[in-house]
Amino acid sequence: MTEEAHAQLGPDEQAPDGRRLRWTEHRVRRRAAFVVAGTLAIDTYGPEASAEQIAETAGVSRTVLYRYFRDREDLRQAIADEAVAAVVASVLPKLQLSADSTPRQAIRSVIEVVVGWLAEHPNMYHFLRDRRSGSALEAVESTVADQVAALLKMFLMFFGIDAAKAEPGAYGIVGFVESSGSWWLARRSMSREKLTEIICDGVWYLLDGTARAANVHVGYDDPLPLEAFGQQGTDQEDS
Structure with a gap:
């Protein structure tokens, strides 16, 4: 048969x-x-x-x-869901930090994955972007932004900065990365490596500017104070 x-x-x-x-x-x-x-x-x-x-x-x-x-729309939505899951699965592990992580390493590890995916799957990116009404690309952006927001809140709270700034800041960063990638796909006027460098610097300037506005200075290549934050969280729970 x-x-x-x-x-x-x-x-x-x-x-x-x-x-x-x-x-x-x-x-x-x-x-x-x-x-x-x-x-x-x-x-x-x-x-x-x-x-x-x-x-x-x-x-x-x-x-x-x-x-x-069921129909053409069911097929195309299933494809969009698969692509979203693949992007999120590749990015989220890069948001896991270790005691040796520096801002430069943390930012670059994520941006390299995002730019790499855009470079290798431009047609899929445009497919997702064309389906904004179906929330395909928003699903990637919101999931990644939520994870970024959680990290920002952790560090902002440690440095005594208003944690309420974390969520809009995170979505702003994700939007900046996506818009920069879209611009590059339309022009390809520079190398993938150069684009990655520019986006990484832009993200760092946003983060560093927020910290400096609160009189906090963090080196781009200094290890992030993960242990100190963890200890602070423990002290707050005990109080």
């Missing part, structure tokens, strides 16, 4: 012995594989990659492809 014919059958017809769960798991795996094929097709053919091109990339017919999605 062909896959197209198999996909048209209900789980009871395909598994008369009652293996419904096995069939459901099969459909989940196949759908996930088609979503990955969709991301590859968009990278290859552009943001408007057709269902036929996605099906060709997946090695199936268009009819089989749509057995696993």
Whole structure:
């Protein structure tokens, strides 16, 4: 039996012995594989990659492809969700700091990942940006911004700076990075490395300016005072 014919059958017809769960798991795996094929097709053919091109990339017919999605919008939203998850998964680990972390290292590790993703997946970026009404790109920005805000709050509180500034500041930084990346994709007037350097410096100037306004001085290459902050948090809990 062909896959197209198999996909048209209900789980009871395909598994008369009652293996419904096995069939459901099969459909989940196949759908996930088609979503990955969709991301590859968009990278290859552009943001408007057709269902036929996605099906060709997946090695199936268009009819089989749509057995696993309600319609075109369901397919494209699933692709957007997959791309968002991939970006977030690559960025969040870089926001984990160690006792030896410096501002330069912390900022650069994140920016390198973001700029690298933009350079390697420009079509997917435009696909997500075109779907702003579906909250695809906002999901990346808000998730990363929330994590950045948590870090900023930690350090601002340690330095005695109003923590209420952390959240708008974090979203401002994320917006700055995304806008700079979008500008670069449209022009490619400098190297990826140069863009990374410029964005890193810009982020640092924003952070350093906020700290200096509160009469706090942190070196770009000085280890961040993680242990001191942890001790302060312990003291506050004990009081």
